[in-house]
Structures are given as C-alpha cells and as structure tokens.
Amino acid sequence: MINFSGVKQRLFWKGSPRSISFDAAGMDQKLKNTAENCFIVEDHANRIGIANAGELTTDGKGLQILGMVAPMTAEQLGDPTFKRDYNLKYTYKTGAMANGIASETLVIAMGKAGLLGSFGAAGLVPTRVEQAIDTIQTALMNENYAFNLIHSPNEPALEAGAVKHFLERKVQVVEASAFLNLTLNIVHYRVAGLSKDEKGNILIKNRVIAKISRKEVASHFMQPAPKKYIDQLLADGKITPLQAELSARIPMADDITVEADSGGHTDNRPLVTLLPSIIRLRDQLQQKHEFTTPIRIGAAGGISTPESALSAYMMGAAYIVTGSVNQACLEAGTSEHVRKLLASVSQTDVMMAPASDMFEMGVELQVLKRGTLFGPRAKKLYELYMRYNSIEEIPQEERSKLEKSIFKKPLEEVWQGCINFFNDRDPHQIERAQNNPKRKMALIFRWYLGLSSNWANQGVKDRLTDMQIWCGPAMGAFNDWVKGTYLENYQNREVADVAKHIMQGAAYLYRIQSLKNQGVNLPLEWSVYIPVKNEIEVEI
Numbered sequence: 001m002i003n004f005s006g007v008k009q010r011l012f013w014k015g016s017p018r019s020i021s022f023d024a025a026g027m028d029q030k031l032k033n034t035a036e037n038c039f040i041v042e043d044h045a046n047r048i049g050i051a052n053a054g055e056l057t058t059d060g061k062g063l064q065i066l067g068m069v070a071p072m073t074a075e076q077l078g079d080p081t082f083k084r085d086y087n088l089k090y091t092y093k094t095g096a097m098a099n100g101i102a103s104e105t106l107v108i109a110m111g112k113a114g115l116l117g118s119f120g121a122a123g124l125v126p127t128r129v130e131q132a133i134d135t136i137q138t139a140l141m142n143e144n145y146a147f148n149l150i151h152s153p154n155e156p157a158l159e160a161g162a163v164k165h166f167l168e169r170k171v172q173v174v175e176a177s178a179f180l181n182l183t184l185n186i187v188h189y190r191v192a193g194l195s196k197d198e199k200g201n202i203l204i205k206n207r208v209i210a211k212i213s214r215k216e217v218a219s220h221f222m223q224p225a226p227k228k229y230i231d232q233l234l235a236d237g238k239i240t241p242l243q244a245e246l247s248a249r250i251p252m253a254d255d256i257t258v259e260a261d262s263g264g265h266t267d268n269r270p271l272v273t274l275l276p277s278i279i280r281l282r283d284q285l286q287q288k289h290e291f292t293t294p295i296r297i298g299a300a301g302g303i304s305t306p307e308s309a310l311s312a313y314m315m316g317a318a319y320i321v322t323g324s325v326n327q328a329c330l331e332a333g334t335s336e337h338v339r340k341l342l343a344s345v346s347q348t349d350v351m352m353a354p355a356s357d358m359f360e361m362g363v364e365l366q367v368l369k370r371g372t373l374f375g376p377r378a379k380k381l382y383e384l385y386m387r388y389n390s391i392e393e394i395p396q397e398e399r400s401k402l403e404k405s406i407f408k409k410p411l412e413e414v415w416q417g418c419i420n421f422f423n424d425r426d427p428h429q430i431e432r433a434q435n436n437p438k439r440k441m442a443l444i445f446r447w448y449l450g451l452s453s454n455w456a457n458q459g460v461k462d463r464l465t466d467m468q469i470w471c472g473p474a475m476g477a478f479n480d481w482v483k484g485t486y487l488e489n490y491q492n493r494e495v496a497d498v499a500k501h502i503m504q505g506a507a508y509l510y511r512i513q514s515l516k517n518q519g520v521n522l523p524l525e526w527s528v529y530i531p532v533k534n535e536i537e538v539e540i
C-alpha cells in the first residue's frame with residue numbers, strides 16, 4: 001500500500017507495537033489525526049505501517065523510521081497574531097461581496113464559527129448599510145466582523161458617508177478595497193481610532209485590512225498616513241493632536257490582503273508571483289519604519305481548495321481570503337438561480353468585462369460567462385462608449401439594437417431611471433452629466449451594468465441572460481474538488497463548513513506533502529482530502 005523511495009535516515013521508533021496500524025483503514029485514520037505525530041515505520045518483516053504514538057530514537061534500536069511529521073492542525077496554519085487580534089479560530093476570512101451578496105447571514109455565520117466575515121457594503125445605500133450594522137452588531141456581540149470600505153472615485157460622497165457611519169457605529173474592522181491611493185476618508189477612519197495606554201503603547205481601535213493587487217498601492221498602506229491628510233483632518237477638528245502624532249508611528253493598514261486572479265475586480269496576477277513580491281516589500285518597509293507590530297500579509301484570489309490554501313500558507317501568507325466560493329453558499333445574498341449556476345461552472349467559464357463603478361476608466365472585472373450574455377454585452381457598451389461622444393452620435397440602427405436587446409426600453413427612459421437613482425444617492429452625478437453628453441452616455445450604460453448584478457441577486461426571470469455574476473476561476477476549482485461529495489449539491493454549501501473543510505484539508509495535505517518529500521509514496525486516495533459531512537463540527 002505504502003512504498004518508500006527516499007533515503008533511510010538513522011532514525012528509529014520505539015513504542016508499543018499495538019499502536020502501529022498496518023491495515024488501510026487504520027493507517028488512513030492515523031494520517032487524519034492531524035493533532036498527533038505521525039511516524040511511518042518499517043517493521044522487521046519489512047511491512048510499512050503508521051503510528052501516532054511512540055518516540056524517536058537515534059540509538060539504532062527500534063523500528064526504522066521512513067518518514068515522520070509533527071502535528072499540524074487547521075488552527076496552526078497562518079499567523080497566530082491574526083487569530084489573536086481578531087479573536088478567531090482559523091486565519092481565514094471571507095472577502096466582501098458587493099450589494100450585500102456577502103450578507104448579514106453570511107457574516108454572522110462566519111463570526112459564530114470563529115471566522116472573520118466581511119459585509120458586502122459596496123453598492124448599497126447608507127440606510128441599508130446601517131441596517132446591516134445593526135443586525136450584525138446585535139448577533140455578534142463578542143465575535144468579530146468586518147465591513148467593506150470600497151473606494152468610489154465616481155461617487156466620493158459614498159466613501160465619505162461610509163466612513164462617517166463606520167466611525168459613528170463603532171465598526172472596528174474595515175476591509176478597504178479598490179483604492180489606487182490613500183484618501184482623506186480612509187486616513188480619517190484609521191487615525192480617529194488611535195489612542196495611548198498608560199504605558200505609552202499605541203492602541204489601534206480601527207483596524208484596516210487593505211486589499212491590493214499592486215505594489216504601488218500596497219506601499220501606501222504599509223506606511224504612516226501622509227502628512228497632508230493629517231494636517232487637513234487636524235484643521236477640520238476630525239482628529240486630535242495626539243492622534244496626529246501617533247499616526248506617524250503606525251502603518252495605514254494592520255493587514256494587507258494580496259489579491260491575485262479573483263472574482264470581481266482583479267488584475268489577474270498569479271498568486272505565486274504576486275505574494276512573494278508584496279511580502280518582500282513589506283519586509284523592506286518594516287526595516288525602514290520599524291513598526292512595533294509588523295503588517296501581516298494575507299492571500300486571496302483563486303483560493304477555494306485545500307491545495308490552494310496550503311500553497312498560500314507555504315508561500316508565507318499570514319491568512320487566506322476566499323470570495324467566489326462563498327457566493328455559491330446558502331448564506332450568500334444572491335438568488336437560487338445563481339447558486340445553482342455557480343455549482344455547474346468550470347475554471348474556464350469566466351471572462352473579464354467592464355466594471356460599472358469604474359466604467360469610464362476602462363476598468364474590468366471578472367464575471368461568469370456561462371449561462372449569461374452579460375460579459376459580451378457589457379463589452380459592446382464599452383466599445384460604443386469609446387467610439388462615440390454622445391448617445392445621439394450612435395447610429396440609429398445600432399441604437400435600436402441596444403434598446404431592443406440590451407436595455408429593453410428606450411434610452412430616454414433609461415436616462416430618467418438614472419436621474420431617479422442618483423437623486424437619492426449622489427445628485428452631483430446628474431449635475432455633472434447635464435452638460436456633458438459623454439458623461440451622460442456613461443451613466444446610461446452604467447444603468448445596465450449596475451442593474452445587471454441586481455437582476456442576478458434577485459433572480460429576475462426575464463433577465464437571465466443579462467445577469468452579471470462576479471466570479472473567478474476559484475469557483476470551478478472548488479466544483480472540481482467537491483465533485484462526488486456532499487458539497488457537490490449547492491444546497492449543502494455553508495460558508496463556515498466550506499471554510500473548515502478548506503482549512504482542515506490544507507492541514508492534512510501539509511503532512512501528506514511533507515511525507516511525499518521524504519520519499520513516502522502514499523496511495524492516491526490518501527493524497528487528497530475528501531470533505532465528509534459533519535466530520536468537522538460547525539460551532540453555531
């Protein structure tokens with residue numbers, strides 16, 4: 001069953017022969033006991049077996065050891081200070097998913113299981129976010145949670161409003177994302193939470209987990225807040241002189257999530273290239289600034305299986321973040337149609353398409369291409385936006401096609417819809433478009449891009465082919481992994497359970513890979529981690 005092709009070391013095993021398993025079921029169980037030592041031994045009849053108990057000797061007495069691994073549980077993976085600071089069981093976080101797809105239910109399920117969930121506040125009106133704060137704070141009195149603070153270059157009022165709410169409502173962890181540079185808002189949030197204890201230690205109340213996919217952006221968050229913002233906040237009376245002084249001694253973020261090829265906004269970088277670069281950058285800046293607590297670097301993008309989680313940890317990730325896989329879980333604030341569709345996709349069923357929030361800048365995000373025509377249709381709109389200066393310039397034939405197949409109504413009516421939408425949210429947007437036909441065209445096109453994700457979340461039946469479903473290759477990888485297990489059925493997918501299987505699987509595989517590297521060749525069925533229902537208890 002097991003064979004050995006490594007080099008035998010002068011290492012021997014002493015213990016009760018009864019504690020060695022030579023049968024398949026016994027050996028399998030011993031490999032799974034990740035909290036115990038695992039010794040691969042060869043007895044005097046040249047049989048290979050596995051023991052969890054016993055001890056190691058070098059005196060030549062006892063059984064030859066072919067390989068061994070120390071305990072490695074899911075709890076051990078990653079940086080223990082991440083668990084300590086956020087009061088977690090595992091160094092595992094779910095990323096925000098806009099429009100409340102990362103719903104209250106999802107964040108609460110994560111929090112109750114000792115994991116960190118981030119509410120998908122992006123795209124929601126302030127009253128809706130406030131409602132979510134109420135619900136989550138009531139449910140998670142002693143557990144942790146985060147809220148997404150998304151940079152909104154087109155709607156600066158939203159970003160400022162979100163920070164105001166987070167400060168007023170004492171939201172103590174934000175996941176900052178889509179930032180290209182620091183803004184006054186994010187600096188305000190961070191610095192307004194600083195104080196000093198009686199020993200002079202800096203206390204950080206407002207934690208920032210910044211999600212980045214570029215070194216330039218990462219470096220902003222890895223350094224103290226810029227003086228120009230501190231001076232302005234001080235002049236506006238938004239921070240105290242003490243806070244201004246303390247801000248020079250701490251970085252802008254506690255944690256940096258390095259995001260590789262992911263669902264939603266992404267630069268499509270491979271994690272294996274990006275993560276080591278950012279870790280190196282952190283090390284350089286840590287040397288320069290000598291922060292009391294070094295910034296932790298986590299990994300996101302493409303993580304949805306034990307193998308991908310383990311690879312991130314082995315490259316030095318302090319924690320991991322999942323996204324796409326959670327949208328297919330029961331707690332996600334999306335429709336049954338989307339959940340079901342996601343459970344059927346493979347890794348190649350995704351594509352890049354224009355993003356609604358940064359449409360004019362040509363920014364794209366990763367969406368599902370199977371079961372929806374959103375991607376090609378959104379690309380068509382961007383093409384027209386680049387070619388023409390106004391809606392009126394679009395040839396009549398083209399315009400009619402748009403109204404018939406994409407908008408399903410006259411563009412004048414769509415414009416009226418934009419006015420109504422922004423009147424509630426950010427009236428300045430309409431003012432800026434009134435005398436600027438290109439801007440007006442962008443807002444009209446963004447109507448489709450914005451609503452298409454609502455159609456997906458609400459499962460609108462006559463918009464099935466227009467659904468915008470953010471998704472990365474991680475979804476297909478997850479589907480491959482769980483094929484043939486109880487998690488193949490999307491109705492069995494729960495965020496905390498999925499998280500625990502990924503973590504438990506990563507810990508299991510850590511030891512399997514280590515044994516393989518020592519020359520211990522295990523049968524195929526023991527080289528993979530198969531999720532089994534209820535094998536891991538979910539504490540609710």
Ligand SMILES: Cc1cc2nc3c(=O)[nH]c(=O)nc-3n(C[C@H](O)[C@H](O)[C@H](O)COP(=O)(O)O)c2cc1C
Nearest residue numbers: 095096097098177262263264301302323324470474
């Ligand atoms: C449906 C969906 C919506 C997302 N919305 C946001 C968002 O609003 N803010 C954000 O910071 N990240 C967002 N993300 C990114 C996730 O938080 C996470 O970082 C990413 O999905 C991880 O990569 P993965 O998709 O490969 O697992 C979204 C991802 C998905 C799949």
